Amino acid sequence: MKVAIIGAGPRGLWAAEELMERARQRGARIELSVLNDAPLDALSAPDAFRPDTPEQWLLNVPSGVIETRLSSFNTWRGADDDFPSRRTVGQFLLASWEALRENLPRGCTLEMIERKVSNLTPVDGGVVVEGELFAEVLLCTGHAPAEPVVGAQSAYPHTNLDSIGRGDVLLVRGAALSFMDVVRYVPARRIYPVTRTGRFMEVKAYPEDEAARASALAPHAEEIRRCEGFDQFRAILTEAAQTILRAQGGDGDVAAVIDGTDFTGDAVAELRTSLAAAEATRPWTAALAVGYTFRTLYPQIIRRASFGGRDTLGGERFYRLTRVLERVAFGPPADTARDLVEALDSGRVRVDVMQRGDQDLRALAAEVGADVIVDSVTAPAGVVPGTLVGFLVEAGIGQTYTNTGNNRALRVEPDGTLVGQKHLAAAGRMSEGWILGHDTLRRSEDDVIPAWAKRVSAAAMVHPQRVHGTPPLTARTEGWVDELLADPERCQSLLDTYSSPVNILNPEPMVSNIDELVQAGADCGVEVKVFFARKANKGIAFVDTVRDAGHGVDVASYDELRQVLMRGVPGERIIVSAAIKTDHLLRLAIESGVVISADNRDEYDRIVELAGGNPAYVAPRLAPDPAMMPPTRFGERLDTWKNHLARPVEGVKVVGVHAHLHGYAAADRAAALRECMELTDSLRAAGHVPEFIDIGGGVPMSYLDDAEQWEDYCSAISTQRAGYAAPFTWKSDPLSTHYPFHQQPTRGAWLQQVLSDGIAEALSERGLRLHLEPGRSLLDGCGLILAQVAFVKTRSDGLPLVGLHMNRTQCRTTSDDYLVDPILVKRTPDSAELEAFLVGAYCIEDEVILRRRIRFPRGVSAGDIIAIPNTAGYFMHILESASHQIPLAKNVDWPAGTLDAIDQLDQVDQIS
Template sequence: MTRIAIIGGGPRGLWAAEEVIRLSRERGLPVPDVDVYDDPASASAYDVAQPDYWRVNVRSAIIRTGIGAFDDWRDPDDGFGEFPPRALVGRFLEDSWAVLPVNRIPRRVEDLDTAAYDEILLATGHACTWPGALPGAVPVYPAGSLDVVSPGERVAVRGAALTFIDACLDLTVGRGGCFRDGRYVASGREPAAIMPFTRSGRLMEVKPDPPTRVELLHVIDPARPAVLRARSLPELIGVIGATAARLADASGTSDTDASAEIDAVLAGTDATDDELGALRAGVAGTRSARAAVGLAFRELYPEIVSRYSYGGRATLEGFGEFAARMERLAFGPPRHNAERLLMLIDAGVVTLDHLGSGSAPEADVLVDSVQAPARVLPGTLEHRLVTEGVARLAPETEALDVEADGTLVGQSHIAAVGRMTEQVVLGNDTLSRAMHTTIPRWAERVVGSRGLNPDLHGTPPMTARLEPWMSALTPGSAAGLLAEYGSPVNVLETGAFTRNAAELVASGARNDVDVRVFYARKANKALAFVDAAVEAGHGVDVASYRELEQTLAAGMPGERIILSAAVKPDALLRLAVDNGVTVSVDSVAELHRLSALAAGRPVAVAPRLAPDPATMPPTRFGERASTWREALSAPVDSVRVVGVHVHLHGYAAADRVAALREAMDLIDLLSPIHPGISFIDVGGGVPMSYLDDREQWERYQSLRADMAAGRTEPFTWKGDPLANTYPYFQEPVRGEWLDGILAQVGPALRERGLRLHLEPGRSLLDGCGVTLMEVAFVKTRSDGVPLIGVGANRTQVRTTSDDYLVDPLLLRTQPHSEEVEGFLVGAYCIEDEIILRRRMRFPRGVAPGDVLLIPNTAGYFMHILESASHQIPLARNVVLGEDGPELDRIDD
């Protein structure tokens, strides 16, 4: 098992742990052993014990983890709005950690034990200390640090950014003050003055409101490609400036000087003498030149990150200084906190008199609200790795040099994500998982695809049990069948049919019970399987007039047919009587109707028994034993009772044993009146297994349960829980399963001289068919989800259950291409036209003209729900024989 160490238990460490575990589970691979080290002495930004007035600086809508969206997790009436407390987000993160099978270790890591782990990921976040910290100053974090400030003292605070606002709130609201009716109401425990000082003399701009939908579509989105194409910093600044100008125009607040103001803001030469006025304008929501530039930068930031990160920075000389100016405009406090700061200023608690002084004013307490910069800093683990030669700094930066998947340059199994890579990977300080691909790429490298089909596998893999003839189908032969018969086409082969039936008969022979097999025709309409039953001497179970008519025409003798239709029109009963077919009568009323239709001609019947609902689930088929005892207490005209029939749901051997015993009790009571009873027919439900691998099935069930409970990300179409599916892995099956039943009831059957009749459909057709469909297109849904369109519709590989849980095979006719992971969609013009509801992964790509082979579909999946809606023809059915493929007679 792979051993992984993640150094740092913050949001990025969580994301990394989730990704490697999710990928491992989705690919059916062993889940790695993950140790997560978290320094208990560090001040976590999401400490659950911190006060609720310390808020996140991103809208809650972007916050999500493996258990889902934060806004779905939280109480919708918590009153915190779209910028909730960091403590609340911390509790969400803790709940996210709680569902992961990881070892969380509260210990500071001073050195890496590379021999103990196969993979190591550094995700250490903010440094606790750094050389630029003010000596003797009080830090803002963790909560409680500012308790050293006594009421009435004067407090100087270095910095005027987000941490400064946290300090102001801690020294006011945290001491009993409150905001009411647009003003601050003091508690009397506040400092006499809170005095920020900075080198720049600037406050952060209030976070601009999001763009309107029109602005997003017509201003922001058209600018995104231009950012990616920018060849230099001036060209990039030009794109941002033009976007800001259009946003200012769209707001209706621009004037003739807007362009000049925007240029000044971009250059950092705009006026700094009225920061209080700028704060008031921001709180009022005014779309100023600063706000327009900040909004443009923020909305284009994903493209800026992509353009700058890794090698892109080499052609953006001077970007660092420009970005520092822009971040103050784009990522400032939300209006909620800016309003509070303004009220504190108006109340005289906060004064801006020393904002641009660059040095601390005279004060009783000095507070440092400047956080450690994003880079490799002395005293950190990553700095030690650099000094030891394990890691290196990227040229002309103070950041770790990393590959696109976070792997340290020069290493193969040590990686880093976060602030220590900031000058290589831009924008690490975010809760958003949409900004970067480093962690998913790292997880992809770590997990890989060991042992998986390199062309196609599902999520998670469900590898089909294949017959040799299925594996022998080539891309050329499959494409030829599609060219001749259209897409999709059902390909049939009857060899396994005869083998499967013989397995059941052999079980009877081992247990000295006469077992006879009646193929359930409803499982597949092709006549090839009727022909195989005729040739092998088996019978057929029919469920409609056309099934009976076709089966008789195929040469099956009437005495080897049982009619078990749920609804039996008079014409169907007459056809059965005319041909000596045994009728499974479903009710007393049907028995007497059959008696009248027979008009004196003898007809063989098997009354259908509804077993005691106290012993198994209730059924709509048949009548209770007491009803049949009364109805058959005397002979019935034209009726010859030859057996008892039972229709059971599911595959439980215990249910069959109970039903057989109840049927034998009924036979014991009926035999004196109806001495010709010779068999019990327990219908179908003979188990088979589509999969060979029990572990794959168990891993799927575990992953599905976690998805349904919200403990992991959905891997199905729209999160469909797939609550009703066939048991695709079963054991024992067929003969071995029947051995277990006959071991319990065989002696009683032999004592009464009774045969056991079975009506398998799916189990006889195991290994007898595949469905081929041509790939028609590859595209994305409007939200970017990849879609692989095929020439088929969802009724053609579907039963009454939720989905077909077996991986297709890709018969490639086109060259390899980029990986695609998405959903198979079909031809019907509806949104949920999905062929398979699990996500499918094509590691080496897929393209129009390729062929998908859906294995083992002969049992029910081809025909039971097939539809010709849209006037699209039904799939043709081709039988493979000694002389090559031929169209089945059902399609003549």
């Protein structure tokens, strides 16, 4: 998908970061072009954050609110003073753009283009920008240039002011923040501000115990969200400000401030009082209390008044109120105000004509002897004629909202899309009024930018309506799974019958998985025998299947062995590979003619003793050379076995050599086979008759068909671990230990690699069979878990949770997580899209089924069913627990729909 963002200021950056973060989480492919009509280091008009902005031009919002994907502003700069230079902010924004370039999601691109956009046309399926078609376009054009005043020069960029000398006299239109920037920068000997109100802005102030004050305002925040009209809103705001004023020990008439009737006529005296209160050299004023209250409640006011909400708050009355409160709430920091007071005290700034802003500026300049007129008034918020947005409105492409005083605001949907359009959106100052507080450095989840990025990234997905984890890892499913999950009532019947969760077992794919390995060996001239690793799944159906296929079973405990023997598997087709073997287990193995993998010399000697001269079949376990592969706790080294088995023992037959290897590398298996063949040669020379080499399990499989998805995930989790990507795992879990859920080659092709480079020939020359003990790869496609949704709620901090009738041990191995997307079986009506974590039944905070966040495009509700596919291999049983005395999950053979033999009888020894 080709996407364009027009404007590279703070909101353009936010939109680019948010879009790319969503693309990372959703596996979307996006080509992003960012077009800016000024040099890319200017970042925004009117150049408020250029890296060469004067050092004394300070930030006007607390530095603690500024953050990007790179980090928080304060962390990046290593300081936490509230109002640093805007220059530093500009440097931070540039660093954030560079960080975005360096951390793009796989398959996404970013191109920065210096170009003024004046031609933009919506068409079917997209928007044409300067002749180039984009699927989606977002306008983040920020502040429009102010309408020029004849004979005046703009205060921005600061280079406009560089010709002003020490002897000059200035008349400055405006007395707000931009005027104060002019005062702090130019060396003029005298400066005359001119305004319509005749007042300076109130100084920003914050209480020492801000947490307590914010807490005191919390009830009023809730009242704001519920208020029904202007009078009620004004009453809530008045009461809240009086609460703050009393808490601060201040004085004054809060109602007069809110009504804008508090002007004493002496702007300078008011500024001095405001500064003194902000610096805590006198009690707070009513104006400071109102300003702090308005800023603190602003998020709730935004929610209540935006998207036409002001229509029910008095319309024009509400607009006038907000204009009054902007002067009170969003004024300068104390440092800036202090410089202005000093300039007033020295006579460099004069207020002789301050209240005559409605008069001709040139006449006023002549009256005060001004050499230069400076315009420090920025363009109003909303739609400004002559701009790109203005042209769009004139062309009927954009619609406006007029209940914002003398200005018009661009109407957009909650996701920023222009009303009446599909692929053209806007975010920022052009919609101020329709959306309150839309022109700010603050980032909020309630803003249109996250909603826009969410919509666009979803549209860029291949399967936007599919339930997926973050990022998507789509399960490879068998036909029987697809058929079952397409029948919600059949799924529900299984849960009603056997409770939730239920493990569905289908051994049919097992046969083809065995055949693939056997055929791969045959193609290389090697006889392959497969021994199903019983520990991977306790289902008896799998034992029966491998028995009927003429192969064997690898067991790791007394009960596993007893069950397998009772199912009629001959002893010579069983190997006991348990890491620790009881005498009870060894006696049963010897009595039944089962091959025993002897892990060490002590164990071999115990077998000799327990056999007492009776036949015992043994395969010594070899620990391969640690210089060739990772060290292992299993087995003994080559020379140890050579020495210990130098002479045969009566009754004990060494029938093969066994190895237990970590990982899945074909090269490691080949190296181990060479050592195993060296040991078989030595054993034969000593009089033993080994017939096979068993290299254990670790036969690779792949849960995913899409290699790109796995690479996307690996890149995303790596970027999260590095601290750049937004966390998409539970408590930012790095998930550093996991199975390679996509890998190539697998099974047969992998085995052919193992047997290459002369290995097959060497085995054949020695007349040795190759034994394999796969678990996971034999059970590929053989099972899934069904679990009922119990509830949908939020954690105390608002994090969405979906509760399942299941616990985390019922889908877990020794790895950190099961990294395959669940499948939703919908049984309830569609609802709002939700991104949530799946949590389980155990009464602990970390009881999470899957540790990636899951997206439900059609919503999810209690009564729906979550299917976790391809879990037969280890995930169902290896760590399952009946803690809290919650019964273990039942195991159902498919397609019969009946309990597996493991669950049919209470006593394990009755299985037959």
